[in-house]
Amino acid sequence: MDNLGISLVTIIIIAANVIISFKGFDDRGFFEKYKFNVGSIKRGEHVRMLSSGFLHADTTHLLFNMFTLYFFADAVVAGLGNFHFIIIYFGSLIFGNLLSLYFHQNEYWYSAIGASGAVTGILYSAILLQPDMSLYMFFIPIPIPGYVFGIGYLLYSIYGMKNKIGNIGHDAHFGGAVGGYVVTLLLMPSLFKTNLGYVGLLAIPIIILFVLYKTGKLK
Template sequence: MSVTVILIIITVLTSIYAWRDSTLKNKWIHNAYSANKYKEYYRLLTSGFIHADYMHLFFNMYALYLFGGVVEQYFAYFFGGKAILAFLGLYLVGIVVANLPDFVKYKDTFGFNSLGASGGVSAIVFCSVILNPMMELIIFPIPIPMPGYIFALVYVAYSIFMEKRQMDNVNHMAHLWGAIWGVLFIGLTEPATLPRFIEQITSSF
């Protein structure tokens, strides 16, 4: 069984359990104030294993399923026996990295909470885009296929726009920070992927 599938199963089970047990949800959610005051830094990671509702859980796990397997295959080639550790580093650290800006910003604000695996999922998605920038992707709800690198640009622009507008209850900057981590991770561990990324794009014109 792939690491991606195992992570999905764990996240689905813990999310469902947290919906039924508010004690677990309150203990695992990223409450920046509690994380800072009581040194509960584990919240920056555990918050990635609980979700707000079924829709939130579905979209994150669906994206993880679509892109996780692809990244696992590349990592098996790049890292060999350390591929699982590399994948977990990309995903789990992505969750933490995505939460860090909010931790710094809201560590003295009691009412701030954040949850979901979006940071880790974004790291997987953007790592996949770097590895294969020409794959066709679709941004929901726009049914127009586009190359992965165009998808990435639109996604970044959309995240920044939505964060400034504050039109919903979604932490769009967490998505963006997770995406940045995904690019940094593959760029630092396999530097040749970045020139190859640029080469694939320029050769497509």
Template sequence: MREYLINTPVASIIFAFTIATSIYTFSAHQLFERFMLHPYSISKGRKLYTLLTSGLIHRDWGHLLFNMLTFYFFGFSLERLLVSLSPWGHVQFAVIYVLGLVLSDARTVFKERDNSSYYSLGASGAICAILFSFILFDPKMMLGVFFFIPMPAWIFGILFLGYCVWASRNARDNINHDAHFYGAIVGIVLTIVFYPGIIQHFIRQFADA
């Protein structure tokens, strides 16, 4: 625990706080409802804080477990990697996560601005930002899709983004696919902003094969 707090303090705080808040709000229904993203209110200049607090809560145990497992595997690794590359690595990691969370919901807020019954929650947008940032550094790493199907990260990334676009238009599963897509894009863009050479690095991974 001490090693995590020293080497990856930002990821450790996000991880612990998100788990604690999510578990607490499972039974604190009033706070749960208050924390959910509500585009209708945001479009009227109210409840702007839900752009952040919606990432601290999850629908149920399965939703929380999936997101936190993904964060555990890639969030801590990304913060360590960024710190090894820059003295601002901790700050860069925090910026990717927070902006990934907030900006991933921008499209949803605009699209659902007149829908007073629409709510959204979960840290998926921010976690997608973290995941896709990491993929830029190691596109050929093998991912266990659904934890058992092996697939190179770059292939997974393409399929994932394509699925998000399709699901946003066609799926009726109450999942905010727009947040997943735009969170991934935010992660890619911010990583390029912080490390412009990442594009050449990404291409070299295939040229050197």
């Protein structure tokens, strides 16, 4: 498995996403039953908090999330192991959906799907473990330091939440990133010693979100 450059746990999670997503593509009833929906969750259908993370809108949505997971998963597996990787993945998924539920609690019609929250949590865990990693973007010809990308992405997510940009669950992305950040630090508190500066920098957007919400500027 090491020769393939991808861990078994990553393959299993990608396979689960593919199988469940394609089931949703072909079966609209299944899709509607397991997507994230505020009204349904408030009526007690809590399984949607997990199941929605394995459904996708289309193959492009699915491929984008799985490719992102593929590129960052093994950095987390290498740093923390398979079991902790799973904790971070599902912790980020749940945290992202909890933040969405909180921000949309009075919008009973609000629905969402996708592994983006979980995947973003893995991405941020990888950045926290290897903050000096370089990321390449299609439209930027030079490598971007991981911590710069992390801060920029969270700031963009706040902007997207505030201005309701596109048909994108910015709050789930932000929540997933925070989930990955918090759970990784809980699992590896030594990062406060080895990477304290980066831990502090990556906390800045979280503090900004909290301040904006408390001052009513995000509502």
